[in-house]
Amino acid sequence: MTPLLEVNHVSKQFGNETKALSDVNFSVSEGEFVSIIGPSGAGKSTLLRCINRMIDASNGEIIFDNMNVMNLKKKELKMVRTKIGMIFQHYNLVNRLSVIENTLHGNLGKKSTIAGALGLYNQEEKEQAVKILSTLGLVEHIYKRADQLSGGQKQRVGIARALIQNPRMMLCDEPIASLDPNSAKVIMDHLRNISTTMGITVLVNLHQVDVALKYSDRVIGINHGQVVFNGTPKDITKDDIQRIYGSEAEDLIFDIGGIHAS
Amino acid sequence: MQADFFAKKRRNSIGFFAILAAITVGAIIITEYDIVKGFESLPRAVTWALGNFYPTQESLVKLPDILSSLIETLLVSIAATSIGAVFALFFALMGSNTTRVNAFFGSISRAIATLFRNIDVAAWALILLFSFGQSSLTGYFALFFGSFGFLTRAFVETIDEVSGGSVEALRATGANYASIIFQSVIPSSVPQMLSWVLFMIETNIRSATLIGLLTGSGIGFTFNLYYKSLNYDIASLVVVTIIISILLIESISNYVRRVIL
Ligand SMILES: Nc1ncnc2c1ncn2[C@@H]1O[C@H](COP(=O)(O)OP(=O)(O)OP(=O)(O)O)[C@@H](O)[C@H]1O
Ligand SMILES: [Mg+2]
Numbered sequence: 001m002t003p004l005l006e007v008n009h010v011s012k013q014f015g016n017e018t019k020a021l022s023d024v025n026f027s028v029s030e031g032e033f034v035s036i037i038g039p040s041g042a043g044k045s046t047l048l049r050c051i052n053r054m055i056d057a058s059n060g061e062i063i064f065d066n067m068n069v070m071n072l073k074k075k076e077l078k079m080v081r082t083k084i085g086m087i088f089q090h091y092n093l094v095n096r097l098s099v100i101e102n103t104l105h106g107n108l109g110k111k112s113t114i115a116g117a118l119g120l121y122n123q124e125e126k127e128q129a130v131k132i133l134s135t136l137g138l139v140e141h142i143y144k145r146a147d148q149l150s151g152g153q154k155q156r157v158g159i160a161r162a163l164i165q166n167p168r169m170m171l172c173d174e175p176i177a178s179l180d181p182n183s184a185k186v187i188m189d190h191l192r193n194i195s196t197t198m199g200i201t202v203l204v205n206l207h208q209v210d211v212a213l214k215y216s217d218r219v220i221g222i223n224h225g226q227v228v229f230n231g232t233p234k235d236i237t238k239d240d241i242q243r244i245y246g247s248e249a250e251d252l253i254f255d256i257g258g259i260h261a262s
Numbered sequence: 263m264q265a266d267f268f269a270k271k272r273r274n275s276i277g278f279f280a281i282l283a284a285i286t287v288g289a290i291i292i293t294e295y296d297i298v299k300g301f302e303s304l305p306r307a308v309t310w311a312l313g314n315f316y317p318t319q320e321s322l323v324k325l326p327d328i329l330s331s332l333i334e335t336l337l338v339s340i341a342a343t344s345i346g347a348v349f350a351l352f353f354a355l356m357g358s359n360t361t362r363v364n365a366f367f368g369s370i371s372r373a374i375a376t377l378f379r380n381i382d383v384a385a386w387a388l389i390l391l392f393s394f395g396q397s398s399l400t401g402y403f404a405l406f407f408g409s410f411g412f413l414t415r416a417f418v419e420t421i422d423e424v425s426g427g428s429v430e431a432l433r434a435t436g437a438n439y440a441s442i443i444f445q446s447v448i449p450s451s452v453p454q455m456l457s458w459v460l461f462m463i464e465t466n467i468r469s470a471t472l473i474g475l476l477t478g479s480g481i482g483f484t485f486n487l488y489y490k491s492l493n494y495d496i497a498s499l500v501v502v503t504i505i506i507s508i509l510l511i512e513s514i515s516n517y518v519r520r521v522i523l
Contacts, residue, residue, distance in 0.1 A: 052434055078436040078438065080436070081435060081436030088427065088431060091427075092428050092430055092431035093427075093428060093431070094425075094446050094449055094450055095450065096449050096450055097449055105432060105446075106435055108432060108436075108437035108442075108445060109435045109436025111441060113438055113441070116437060117443070117445070119444070158431075161431070161435070171434075
């Protein structure tokens with residue numbers, strides 16, 4: 001099976017000092033659920049944003065769906081972005097607009113300048129938005145303003161906005177970092193479900209090791225901008241955790257012990 | 263270490279107040295301003311105002327004239343603010359780090375806005391007197407330039423504060439620039455921008471009165487006319503109508519603000 005995403009020798013330098021990523025290599029196959037873990041400042045967000053070029057990588061090669069993302073012109077880049085959904089820690093909705101309008105924003109990438117600016121959506125698109133919102137359990141909130149929702153509901157709107165794009169891949173930057181454990185579980189279950197039933201590739205940055213191990217097909221560990229672990233949750237050892245999180249790993253090692261035991 | 267920190271802070275504040283006091287005393291000596299005399303003349307000023315400066319029955323004849331020049335002033339202020347807001351929106355979109363097209367245009371438009379903001383409306387009026395002479399055009403452009411500079415700054419801050427996250431999200435969906443502006447930036451920031459525009463209209467109506475004195479137009483000119491010709495009753499009627507209209511405008515804009523925010 002050819003990989004959907006290949007990241008080859010990617011580096012990112014901010015200014016002269018900060019090397020956020022150095023020589024990162026990995027690939028992801030179609031439909032895979034991959035978690036990226038690592039301490040704060042390791043470069044997880046930077047890595048995710050290099051993939052859809054919200055940030056331009058300094059060196060290397062990123063191949064998505066047989067296209068070299070880093071060489072794309074403006075127009076082609078927009079095309080590629082329509083195939084990649086993105087989900088954020090702070091949801092990044094337009095707070096003053098309704099749930100359904102926020103969901104329909106996922107279609108803007110396919111619209112002409114005029115249709116996009118005026119927000120013209122056809123009946124089919126609206127019906128699809130409603131359908132997606134129903135599967136995410138948001139039917140009764142469709143016409144509510146986004147700022148009247150709870151965090152977990154907002155994140156589900158974020159997922160709806162990504163799903164309506166009909167994406168090949170989802171990039172999720174700490175989707176549950178601002179949520180309570182129950183809402184976090186709902187979100188992770190939805191993401192896992194999206195990957196399993198719809199065959200969408202999911203790449204998710206996480207701070208919680210236990211969640212990463214529970215939900216993922218594969219875990220990539222990053223420290224100081226370098227990949228220090230790349231394997232299945234089964235294969236991860238205390239030493240790996242130590243390498244990913246460095247010296248502050250004591251508590252986490254306790255966690256992982258608990259998980260493997262259960 | 264900690265004791266040092268607080269001692270240093272205290273020294274700094276004492277030094278600051280000492281310098282402030284020195285400047286005040288210096289200014290009083292240089293301008294030969296006599297504090298005692300200044301305060302002594304206050305009661306006399308009040309007595310005079312109470313004795314002469316009030317509207318009378320006869321002055322009401324002039325009310326239609328006064329109202330028409332008041333309305334002229336109001337309309338000029340509103341027009342100058344609205345047009346200023348349109349230009350400000352464009353420059354703010356170019357100048358905001360969230361929505362700018364590129365860094366070059368970003369700094370150019372911020373520089374232009376800073377220039378316009380840092381010249382006071384009264385200074386603009388003086389400058390423009392050379393080009394337009396004493397006419398309401400001078401006042402109009404002075405208010406327009408001042409509003410443009412101030413609103414650009416206010417709009418840039420609004421855009422950066424309100425729409426950073428959703429702009430990123432829409433860029434990630436592949437949306438084009440126009441879609442991002444009209445679907446995310448505008449809906450997020452319109453209420454706050456309108457609030458700034460209303461504030462600017464209120465401020466401009468106040469400044470317009472003073473600028474009218476300089477440019478010989480509008481309500482400021484009317485006041486000057488009657489005041490100089492010793493018609494204090496009519497001049498005071500002008501002041502009363504100005505105060506009433508300012509209060510009216512302020513309550514209208516407060517109402518609008520409550521509804522939109
Ligand atoms: N725009 C930027 N300009 C300069 N340096 C940056 C920028 N963005 C990130 N960095 C730096 O790059 C490094 C990696 O940051 P990044 O946000 O990718 O970390 P992260 O793994 O997502 O951390 P966290 O878990 O706290 O979100 C950090 O040292 C950070 O300070
Ligand atoms: Mg991050």
